[in-house]
Amino acid sequence: MKRAALYIRVSSDQQAKFGDSLREQQDTLNEYVKSQKDIIIHSVYVDDGISGQKLERDEFTRLLNDVRNDQIDLILFTKLDRWFRSLKHYLNTQDTLEKHEVNWLAVSQPYYDTTTAYGKTFINQVMSFAELEAQMTSERMISVFNNKVKMGEVISGTTPLGYSIENKKLVPNDQAPIVKKIFEFYDEHANLNKTSKYLLEEFGIQRNTQTIRELLKNTKYIGVFRDNENYNEPIVSKALFESVNRQIKMNKKSNTKHEYIFSGLLVCEECGRKMNSGRKAYYSAKRKDGTRTRYPHVSIYNCRYAYEVPKCSNTKVLKEHILEEHLLSEIPILLKQKVNSINQKKNNDNEKQKRQQALENKIERLKAAYLNEIIGLDEYKEDRASLVSQLEKIEKIEVPTIETSIYAKFADINLNEHYETLSVSERKQFWRSLVKEITFNKDRQIKIDLI
Incomplete structure (x- = not known):
């Protein structure tokens, strides 16, 4: 008796479009087995809602494992496109089947025969056309979706929290204020667990x-x-979105129970990777009697890649309290420099706006002169081209993500006095609200990049 595997597959669109359901396939295969006297069913393998172009299918993988264990003699499916729609995948799988002397049959298409050279060549050609059809369908769908995105239309019925679909477009609904509060809460606390709890307690949303x-x-x-x-x-x-996502990138999941103030902010200047945080105990120099004093553990930062030679040459360790002292002394100076820099940029932007407006006014006057036949077409084109060229050379004005007043506020207060009253979590959030990145190199130089 031949041990048969019944393989059934349907993609969701195939079932909806042609009614090629799982039940119909199984009924067809069962009827075929009943009509044969030398076949028994070893197992039924069902992949529901999976494309034939994908090789990684759960039940298909189980089927191949049974083939490799020599538990199957024959594979039955209804049609060839239920088996594969990729020629490359088909050929690779066929090689495995032949090694274990396993044949297959499409019971609704009995003219396919894997036991002859002619039959194999015919099947290869058919599989090529099946693959081409699948790829063309995929390309058409991608084109349709790209056009919908360009027109601002939704491409599925799923909507993010805070949005509804109206006239095929996403529009904010009555939950939009909740979404804004979620962003604001996370921006303040930088903690996903706290945000989840806040969402449940304040709005009943889990x-x-x-x-x-x-x-x-x-x-x-x-x-x-x-x-x-x-x-x-x-x-x-x-600005709020960028601030939130900057903090998400910093909040890498960690197994440590200790909270480190600068985790995610410190970067090794030598290799460009985030620096590792940890705890370390320090000892005094040995006394004459051989004893030495053990000091409490302190928080430290180092580049873990420095110990994986030759990935990084920065073997230096930076103590957290040393970094805090350095930042508290440097930040007031940097904040004032930042305020001056932003103010200077605003002045430059104002000048750019004035030049831009003046050039646009000249273009309008030039146009009026041409329309009133004061100047000819050639003169109009030449002068307009010159003005447009000057306009294009003016650099685009970018709005700063943080207002100058926020930097000025921190620059004018006594940071040391207020800093001492903050908890570890508050200190961590304080630095993240001001600092974009801190770099540390093998010469122990610290560089601070404000947001």
Whole structure:
């Protein structure tokens, strides 16, 4: 008796379009087995809602494992496209089947025969056309979706929290204020667990930390999707979104129970990687009697890649309290420099705006002169081209993500006095609200990059 494997597969669109259901396939295969006297069913393998172009299918993998264990003599499926729609995958799998002397049959297409050279060649050609059809369908779908995105239309019925679908477009609904509060809460606390608890207690909405992370990273909340920067009406500002996602990148999951103030902020200047945090005990020099004093553990930062030669040459260790002292002495100076820099940029931007407006006015006057036949077409084109060229040379004005007043506020207060009253978590959040990155090199030089 031949041990047969019944393989059944359907993709969701195939079932909806042609009614090629799992039940219909199984009924067809069972009827075929009943009509044969030398076949028994070893097992039924069902892949539901999976494309034939994918090789990684759960039940298909189980089937191949049984083939390798020599538990199957014959594989039955209804049609060839239920088996594969990729020629490369088909040929690789066929090689495995031949090694274990396993044949197959499409019971609704009995003219396919794997036992002859002619039959194998015929099947290869058919598989080539099946693969081409699948790829063309995929390309058409991608083109349709790209056009929908360009027009600002949704491509599925799933909507992010705070949005509804109206006239095929995403529009903020009555939950939009909740989304904004989620962003603001995380921006203040930089803690996914706290944000999840806040969402449940304040609004009765239960979301796990992974779902909240994905929500906070969703660019639709600033109106951006794929290549369309005006895809939908935003709910949060770009500055808030960037601040939140900057902190998400810093908050790498850690098994340590100790909280480190500068975790995620410190970068090794030598290799460009984030620096590792840890705790270390220090000892005094040995006394004459051989004893020495053991000091309490202190928080330290180092580059773990320095011990994986030759990945990094920075073997220096930076103590957390030393870094705090350095920052507290340097930050007031840097803040004042930042304020002056932003003010200077604003003055330059004002000058740019004035030049831009003056050139635009000249273009309008030039146009009026041409329309009133004061100047000819050649003169108009030449002068307009010159003005447009000057206009294009003016650099684009960028709005700073943080207002000058925030830097000025911190620059004018006594940081040392207020800093002593903060908890470890508050100190951590304080530095993240001001500092974009801190670099440390093998010469123990510390560089601070403000937001």
